[in-house]
Amino acid sequence: MSNKQVTTPKISSTIQRQVNRAKILRTLRTLQPVARVDLARETGLSRATVSSIVDELVLESLVEEIGVTASRGGRRPILLRVRPGREGRSAIGFELSRNNLTGIVVDLHGRVIATRRELLPAGHLEPAALVELIRQQVERLTAPQDQTSHGLVGVGLGVPGLVNPDTGFVQVAAQFGWHDVPLKEMLETSLKVPVKVMNNVKAAALGEVIYSHHEPDHSPNPRLYLSLGEGIGAALIIEGKLLSGASYTAGEFGHITVAPGGPLCTCGNAGCLEAVAGLPALVSRYLELARLEEPSRLTMAPGEFPFLTSARFLEAVSAGDSLAGRVIGEAAEQIATALAGVINFTNPELIILGGPLGQVGAALLNPLNQALRRRALPLPLSHVRLITASLGANAAGLGLGATLISQLSEVVLSR
Amino acid sequence: MSNKQVTTPKISSTIQRQVNRAKILRTLRTLQPVARVDLARETGLSRATVSSIVDELVLESLVEEIGVTASRGGRRPILLRVRPGREGRSAIGFELSRNNLTGIVVDLHGRVIATRRELLPAGHLEPAALVELIRQQVERLTAPQDQTSHGLVGVGLGVPGLVNPDTGFVQVAAQFGWHDVPLKEMLETSLKVPVKVMNNVKAAALGEVIYSHHEPDHSPNPRLYLSLGEGIGAALIIEGKLLSGASYTAGEFGHITVAPGGPLCTCGNAGCLEAVAGLPALVSRYLELARLEEPSRLTMAPGEFPFLTSARFLEAVSAGDSLAGRVIGEAAEQIATALAGVINFTNPELIILGGPLGQVGAALLNPLNQALRRRALPLPLSHVRLITASLGANAAGLGLGATLISQLSEVVLSR
DNA sequence: CGACCTTTGTTTAACCCCTGAACTTAATCC
DNA sequence: GGATTAAGTTCAGGGGTTAAACAAAGGTCG
Numbered sequence: 001m002s003n004k005q006v007t008t009p010k011i012s013s014t015i016q017r018q019v020n021r022a023k024i025l026r027t028l029r030t031l032q033p034v035a036r037v038d039l040a041r042e043t044g045l046s047r048a049t050v051s052s053i054v055d056e057l058v059l060e061s062l063v064e065e066i067g068v069t070a071s072r073g074g075r076r077p078i079l080l081r082v083r084p085g086r087e088g089r090s091a092i093g094f095e096l097s098r099n100n101l102t103g104i105v106v107d108l109h110g111r112v113i114a115t116r117r118e119l120l121p122a123g124h125l126e127p128a129a130l131v132e133l134i135r136q137q138v139e140r141l142t143a144p145q146d147q148t149s150h151g152l153v154g155v156g157l158g159v160p161g162l163v164n165p166d167t168g169f170v171q172v173a174a175q176f177g178w179h180d181v182p183l184k185e186m187l188e189t190s191l192k193v194p195v196k197v198m199n200n201v202k203a204a205a206l207g208e209v210i211y212s213h214h215e216p217d218h219s220p221n222p223r224l225y226l227s228l229g230e231g232i233g234a235a236l237i238i239e240g241k242l243l244s245g246a247s248y249t250a251g252e253f254g255h256i257t258v259a260p261g262g263p264l265c266t267c268g269n270a271g272c273l274e275a276v277a278g279l280p281a282l283v284s285r286y287l288e289l290a291r292l293e294e295p296s297r298l299t300m301a302p303g304e305f306p307f308l309t310s311a312r313f314l315e316a317v318s319a320g321d322s323l324a325g326r327v328i329g330e331a332a333e334q335i336a337t338a339l340a341g342v343i344n345f346t347n348p349e350l351i352i353l354g355g356p357l358g359q360v361g362a363a364l365l366n367p368l369n370q371a372l373r374r375r376a377l378p379l380p381l382s383h384v385r386l387i388t389a390s391l392g393a394n395a396a397g398l399g400l401g402a403t404l405i406s407q408l409s410e411v412v413l414s415r
Numbered sequence: 416m417s418n419k420q421v422t423t424p425k426i427s428s429t430i431q432r433q434v435n436r437a438k439i440l441r442t443l444r445t446l447q448p449v450a451r452v453d454l455a456r457e458t459g460l461s462r463a464t465v466s467s468i469v470d471e472l473v474l475e476s477l478v479e480e481i482g483v484t485a486s487r488g489g490r491r492p493i494l495l496r497v498r499p500g501r502e503g504r505s506a507i508g509f510e511l512s513r514n515n516l517t518g519i520v521v522d523l524h525g526r527v528i529a530t531r532r533e534l535l536p537a538g539h540l541e542p543a544a545l546v547e548l549i550r551q552q553v554e555r556l557t558a559p560q561d562q563t564s565h566g567l568v569g570v571g572l573g574v575p576g577l578v579n580p581d582t583g584f585v586q587v588a589a590q591f592g593w594h595d596v597p598l599k600e601m602l603e604t605s606l607k608v609p610v611k612v613m614n615n616v617k618a619a620a621l622g623e624v625i626y627s628h629h630e631p632d633h634s635p636n637p638r639l640y641l642s643l644g645e646g647i648g649a650a651l652i653i654e655g656k657l658l659s660g661a662s663y664t665a666g667e668f669g670h671i672t673v674a675p676g677g678p679l680c681t682c683g684n685a686g687c688l689e690a691v692a693g694l695p696a697l698v699s700r701y702l703e704l705a706r707l708e709e710p711s712r713l714t715m716a717p718g719e720f721p722f723l724t725s726a727r728f729l730e731a732v733s734a735g736d737s738l739a740g741r742v743i744g745e746a747a748e749q750i751a752t753a754l755a756g757v758i759n760f761t762n763p764e765l766i767i768l769g770g771p772l773g774q775v776g777a778a779l780l781n782p783l784n785q786a787l788r789r790r791a792l793p794l795p796l797s798h799v800r801l802i803t804a805s806l807g808a809n810a811a812g813l814g815l816g817a818t819l820i821s822q823l824s825e826v827v828l829s830r
Numbered sequence: 831c832g833a834c835c836t837t838t839g840t841t842t843a844a845c846c847c848c849t850g851a852a853c854t855t856a857a858t859c860c
Numbered sequence: 861g862g863a864t865t866a867a868g869t870t871c872a873g874g875g876g877t878t879a880a881a882c883a884a885a886g887g888t889c890g
Contacts (some may be wrong), residue, residue, distance in 0.1 A: 014432045014877085016847060019828065037766065037867060041668060046849050051868065068856095074866025075856040221661040234760070246636040246798035255792055256756035259675065270791055338454020341671035345649070347660020375684055377670055383661035411828060413434065429848085452838060461878050466839065483885095489837020490885040621871060 005322070012235045017053075018411050020045060025409035026083055033066055035077030054080060061151065062108065063098025063407065069124050080393070082108045089151045093400030094134060095158040095200055095393075098175055101130075103137045104394055106401030108408075110216040112394065114141050114363055127181045129169075131190050138191060152193050153408060158233035159184065160336045164248050168197035196404060198229050201227050202242055202251065204233030206400025208389045216402045218370065221349040224342065225389075226253065228364075230310070230334070234276045236346060240406075254278065256338040273338045277309045277331040279357060279388035286313055286327045293323070310356065313361050328360065329367040336371030340381075347380045354389035361388055432468075433826050435460060440477065440824035443497055448481055450492030456491030469495060476504050476566065477793035477823065478522065497523045504566045507556055508622075508815030509571040509695035510615050510808075513590055516545075518552045519809055523823075525631035527809065529556050542585075542596045550605050552751075562806050567608050568823060571815025572598065573615030579663050583612035610667060611819060615811050616642050617657055617666065620650030622814025623767045623804045631817045636764040639757065641668065643750070643779075645725070647689045651761060655821075663764070669693065671753040688753045692746040694725045694772060701728055701742045708738070725771065732775045743775065744782040751786030753797075758787070762795045776803055 023043045028034060031042065031083040040050045064083040068076040088108040090130065095102045105114040110154040115136060121129070134157070142152060161173030168184020205225030210216045212223070218240035226234045232254030236243040241248045254274030255267050262271030263281070275281060316324040339351070355362065365386060371379060391398055438458045443449060446457065457466045472478040479498040483491040497503065503523040510517045520529040520722030531552060536544070550571070557567060562807070571771040583599020602610040620640030625631045627638070633655035642648045647669030651658040658665045669689030670682050677686030678696070692695060772779065780801060787796060806813055 014846065015434050016876085019430050035867075048850085048870080049848055049870065051870095052847085058816050071857050072866065073858060074864080075854095075868070077867060088692060126616070221667070222658065236760075238658065243637065243653065243761065245660060245795065246764035247762055247794050248793050249792070250637070250760065250762035252759035252762070252792060252795065255759050257790065258672070260752065267792060337672050338756070339673065341753070342760060344667035344670050345651070345757060345760075346658065347662055347665035347667070349661035353475065375672065377664070377667060377682060379662050380660065380664050380667065388832085413826060413828075429875065431847090435877085450838075463838065463841080463879085464877055466841095467876085486886050487837065488885095489835085490839070490886060492838060 010400065014285050015029050015411070015413075020049060021057070022409045022411045023054055024050060024083070025057065028063065028080060031407065032081040033069075033079040035069070035079055035241060039080075042062035048211040058293055061087070064088070064312075073151070084109045084111070085113055086151070089153050090142075091153040091156065091401040091404035092138060093158070093203070093397035093402075093404070094137070095155040095396035095400075096130070097200070099162065101133060101137065102393065102397060103134075103141055104397030104401055105141050105355065106398060108405060110211075110248060110398075110402050112404060115394070115397075116141055127178060127183060127186060127280050130188050131183075134187065135190050151338060153406040154194040155187065155191055156196040156198075156203065156397075156404055157187065157395035158198060158400060159183070160200045160297070162248060163197055163199050165196070165198040165202070165242065165244055168195060170197065170348050173347065194404070196400060197244070198400070199248075201233050201398045202235045203397075204389075204391075204395035205251075205352075205399065206242060206403055207391050207395035207397070207400075208354055209237045209350070210240075210402045210406075211391060211398060212350055212352060212387065218406070218407065219349065220315060222346045223350040223352070224346065224348045225354055226277075226335075226358065227340070228277075228357035229354060232278055232355075234342075236348075253338065254341070256341065258334045273407035277334045282312045282327050282331055282357075283310055285330070286316075286324060288325045289323055289327065314356055314360060320363075325363055331357075332367035333371050336368055336375050339368075340372055343376045343380050343384055347383065349383055349385065351386045352386055352389050353387070354395065358389050364388075407414035421439060424464045428501070430828075435464060436468055436472070437824045439465060440472065440497070443478065443495060446823065447496040448484075450494055451482070451495075454495075464608035476502070491694050499524045499526070501566070504509060504568050506551060506568040506571065506816045506819035507726050508571040508573070508618070508812035508817075508819070509552070510618065510762070510811035510815075510825070511545070512575065513617070516548060516552065517557055517808065517812055518549075519812030519816055520556050521813060521820060525626070525813075525817050525820060527813070530812075531556055534546075540591050541799060543589060546598075546601050547607050549602065551621045553606060567610065567791070570602065570606055571611040571613075571618065571812075571818040571819055572602065573613060573618035573811040573815060575615050577663060578612055580611070580617070580657065580659055582614040583610060585610060585612065605721065608791055611815060611817070613657070613815070614663075616648050616649045618812075618814045619769060619804075619806075619810035620652065620666075620767075621657060621818055622806050622810035622815075623769055624765070625651045625817045625821075626806060626813060627765055627767060627802065631819070631821065634764065637761045637764045638765040638767070639761065640767045640769055641693075641754070641773065643692075643749075643768060644770035646768075647693055649757075651763075656789075659692070668753065668757070670717040671756065673749045673752040688749060692749045694728070697742050697746055698725055699771075700745065701731075701739060704738055706744065718813050727790050729771055729775060735778075740778055744776050746772075746784035746785050747779055748763045751783055751790050755787055755790035755792075758791045758799055762798065764798055765799065766799055766801045768802070769810065773780070773804050778806040779803075 024039055027042045036047060036050045036054060040047045054063060061083055063080055066079050066081055067146055069079050084107050090107050091104050093104050093106060099120055100117055101120060102117045104112055107113045121204060138155060140306055152415045159170055159173055160175055162171040166240045170178055170181040170183045172179055184195045208225050209223045220239050223237045225235045233251060234253035235251040255269060255272045257271050258273045259276055264270050265272035265275035340415035369386060418530035438551060439454055442454055442457045449631055451462060451465045451469060455462045469478060476498055478495055481494050481496055481644055486492050499522050505522050508519050514535055515532055517532045522528045553570060558758040572586055575590055577586040585593055585596040585598045587594055597610045597756050599610045622640045623640050628797055635654050638652045639651045648666060649668035670684060670687045672686050673688045674686035678690045679685050680690035732743055784801060
């Protein structure tokens with residue numbers, strides 16, 4: 001235990017120290033609760049070094065002692081763990097959507113300890129106004145105890161638009177009429193903590209992928225997140241890092257050609273996946289089938305079907321409506337065509353189906369699996385696990401929060 | 416200049432030192448010839464540290480002084496550079512093909528300083544026999560001067576088959592009837608130097624991508640190599656590293672569906688890119704067109720066209736044969752369909768067309784560019800440079816050699 | 831031409847960090 | 861209760877980096 005009455009937090013930042021700190025934090029996270037000896041054995045560091053670093057981590061509220069455990073023949077080991085909840089440190093992930101701003105506080109264990117959703121003010125939203133809104137939210141979300149702000153590791157923000165995740169520069173956010181907004185910079189000057197700004201779907205992807213088990217984790221192999229809704233997007237995560245691409249648009253999945261000569265797409269091309277398996281296309285198809293094959297239905301609820309909403313259609317799918325199921329089956333076939341290509345090409349270990357359409361579960365998973373078995377190469381296919389997203393509206397916030405938290409146990413080699 | 420008469424090479428391997436060594440080597444490579452002061456300024460290290468590390472690098476034959484340059488107002492700076500040629504250190508990249516073993520010696524500048532191609536012995540090739548063959552080749556390729564073996568950084572081998580590049584385990588090499596051969600291990604015990612074993616096409620991809628400028632370089636953005644021939648393969652390189660995938664098959668590109676309901680492919684699926692744009696398909700298509708539209712040609716060289724070889728077809732393309740050009744144009748359309756998807760999805764900054772078909776140059780590049788302009792999204796497309804491969808048969812050897820060389824200036828953080 | 835300034839490169843003293851060994855603490859074993 | 865064992869801490873020693881002093885080698889200017 002630390003007996004020094006240290007006043008200065010004393011950030012020691014040689015690379016050596018950073019690497020060892022990260023190593024200890026990482027093994028601590030996976031093995032907790034765990035004693036110093038075990039950390040030494042596991043990391044290969046000396047007990048002296050481990051003691052020294054653990055002292056530091058305790059001073060920084062990252063780690064705490066939680067009492068002794070049974071003796072193993074001598075002095076009883078003191079168990080350590082990453083400090084959970086409000087007493088430890090935390091990160092906040094925000095998601096900006098058309099109407100809402102949702103903030104989620106994530107603790108060092110990667111668990112949600114607070115959530116807050118707020119309606120955006122009516123009318124045009126200025127970037128500066130958003131920054132102020134977030135500042136207030138951060139204050140409210142952290143206020144309960146520690147406005148020491150020593151507790152806050154960082155703040156993340158998911159924005160619907162084209163964002164450079166390295167610089168936090170929002171190039172375009174059409175919904176808000178933004179162009180070239182240095183949002184990260186603005187937030188950092190306002191909040192005085194590190195800020196991460198990225199596209200909201202990518203943030204959700206990070207969340208779903210990191211939390212695909214119960215606890216957050218990383219893997220060296222590619223993992224894929226699909227967002228199936230009005231539009232169809234994707235994100236590829238390799239070695240725990242999001243693939244951005246040369247123009248920060250990597251992950252475009254909706255405009256893969258799956259039906260050459262097929263229906264026109266908003267992108268100007270023909271036969272794009274989005275044009276045949278996007279939610280609007282599915283709704284139209286459902287209406288078409290209904291008219292052709294079961295006009296009785298149309299008469300059952302006159303005036304309703306022509307204006308069928310996406311939500312209604314999804315309800316029908318979930319309710320087991322056979323016609324809707326058929327539409328989903330057809331869509332699965334098209335999605336599989338594109339997805340098989342991506343599976344062959346990127347050879348992922350995990351694919352997560354998100355977005356409204358991803359939520360229908362087995363109704364999509366089953367036909368998709370069948371179609372993939374026909375279309376993808378056996379070897380890569382046999383290494384893929386296909387699941388549905390599980391975090392719902394929390395995905396983006398959790399993704400950003402967890403990313404910030406896990407940066408504590410990573411070393412960044414500049415240049 | 417070092418005045419100590421050191422005998423032991425004295426490998427200092429704290430992480431701190433490794434990082435700084437790597438930093439210095441990297442900046443040295445990009446800025447050479449350059450003086451110690453400049454390295455200090457550029458890396459942020461003190462002149463003292465730079466001096467100390469440069470001394471080490473000189474002792475290890477990695478760096479040399481090449482005299483002084485003009486004064487900048489005071490003492491004249493001593494210029495340093497990475498030591499080129501046989502006097503410096505080198506790596507050897509081997510490529511194993513059906514009949515040949517080609518070895519290429521690459522110096523610290525990434526340049527070829529020797530090449531040797533040898534026919535494989537007739538009959539079945541045992542892994543152990545290959546190891547022995549390589550040992551002999553290494554000896555011959557390095558013999559001229561330094562059998563100190565202090566000069567050899569490592570040896571790489573590209574194998575046509577399924578290889579785990581991390582373990583160097585050859586899972587399958589059908590051409591040689593190999594299964595589960597620990598080739599890396601075998602080579603390392605025989606050669607006593609670090610060995611890298613990977614798939615030959617991936618190795619070629621590394622070569623073409625790294626040498627896409629005149630000097631070897633890395634880039635954080637995705638770069639793509641396409642191998643167009645009998646089969647169609649690809650490799651994706653991100654942050655200078657090859658994407659392997661969960662089953663080490665990432666990069667499969669030939670079995671993306673581009674013509675649903677189209678011709679059957681060897682993989683069992685229908686309408687795969689390979690089935691419509693692989694070299695055999697193009698040759699058939701050429702014959703078909705010739706019969707339909709220009710039977711006069713067939714009579715011109717009777718008995719030849721039905722047995723048209725791939726090589727002949729490629730010659731025809733290069734010679735400007737209009738019919739062959741049309742076939743290439745059609746193929747470009749199909750390739751573009753698949754490629755557009757990959758461009759949208761991975762958002763690369765560079766695509767290199769390799770393999771026999773890639774060599775035809777403008778005949779393929781032009782229609783491909785046109786088709787892509789129609790099919791890919793404008794933003795990612797505008798960031799892609801599309802070029803043809805330039806290293807020919809040296810690509811794999813150079814890729815392996817350059818990879819080994821550049822590992823000298825990289826730091827590997829275990830776990 | 832010689833005194834003085836500049837710049838490059840090296841040496842030195844101080845400090846950080848890690849390690850192994852000794853030491854303290856606190857159990858178990860007999 | 862004394863010996864033994866294991867966990868944690870303290871301490872001396874060595875590698876690594878740095879700022880500052882110093883040496884080397886060249887300009888500049890009266």
